[in-house]
Amino acid sequence: MTGLAVVTSWDAWRAERDRSLREEYGWLSIVGFDWLGSDVRGVSGLPGLWSVRSGAAWVTADRSDGLTYEGEPIDGTFGATVSEAGSLLWLRHGRRLVELVLRGGRYAVRQRDPSAHTRLGFAGVPTFAPRSEWVVPGLFTPYPQPLAIEVATARSDLRQQVRAVGIVRFSLAGTEYELVATAGRGGAVTLTFHDETNGVDTAPWRAVSVGAPGPDGVVSIDFNRTTNLPFAFTPYGTCPAPIEGNRLLLPVTAGEQAPR
Known part of the structure; x- marks a missing residue:
């Protein structure tokens, strides 16, 4: 995808994302x-x-x-x-x-x-500028059966189980990564991860949906569409933290920043 196509597509996605956050009971x-x-x-x-x-x-x-x-x-x-x-x-x-x-x-x-x-008082979510280098190919390998994995959450008094469905492998800045994917809507898979921007420019963790994998397991990961989970906006969220090991060893300067 060209730089212009990335920005044009992202602008439409960004407008819909802010609209959904403004919903009356969102x-x-x-x-x-x-x-x-x-x-x-x-x-x-x-x-x-x-x-x-x-x-x-x-x-x-x-x-x-x-x-x-x-x-x-x-x-x-x-x-x-x-x-x-x-x-x-x-x-x-x-x-x-x-x-x-x-x-x-x-x-x-x-x-x-x-x-x-x-x-x-919502005036939109601050974001990094979209860039084409943050769109990378990946390969999804499903588990034979989904796994229930216990993780921490945004609340100190709660732990939850998430439904892990497989591994997504990809390369960023010359480093190979393997992140555990959880089930999303409509067959999509989601990567919830830590990176080096957490606690500085971004929330303690973020997530990106990679859509439904193709028959060959190929996915496209657009980190420009990395989003905050609800706990970043409200102290009343119960959002699961990333599965242990879902950490990128670089600053992902893409997607949503911490809300102001």
Whole structure:
């Protein structure tokens, strides 16, 4: 891909990326995260009493509290479940959306509010200028079966398992690398990695999608499209850290920088 083609394609991708971050209930709207447990207690910013029992999350509220499910008020005790690493946009309280998540076998509620200062004050993500040398070919070798690998996360009180699907091999600045890829959407694979810009110009780690590998395993890795994970924008993210060994021994001066 020529330099001009890289920039033109990147401009369109960048506009869509910023648009998605500005969505009314996107990552920039998150204003709270609370673990739930067997003890019945309140959650800051929300009415009702919340708990976990029998493998489900429960809330007890009065009609006058203003908690609703699909437009109907909660009046009594109401429960829900969600799969591990999943997310359920569960309840509403005014414009605030109550999201139920299960992380590391523990239920939590995360609150999304379109009036969050992180969303209203968003002016785009700072980035490195796109350059054609950051687009490199790679070769994906799948595992016979996906592997569940435990990793750290953006939260010190949480570890999670990620679904590793194979190895991507490529060369950068004359050095050969092998990174473990995780499953993405629609058959795509994702590389989550550390590099020498972390903590200086960029977040502690970033990720790049390499799309769906071809029949021969060939992929194109466009580091210009390296993105921040949600934890870079909000303290309420639960994003998995890179698998051990997914480290590039050079500054990847491409893609998104740390949000300001």
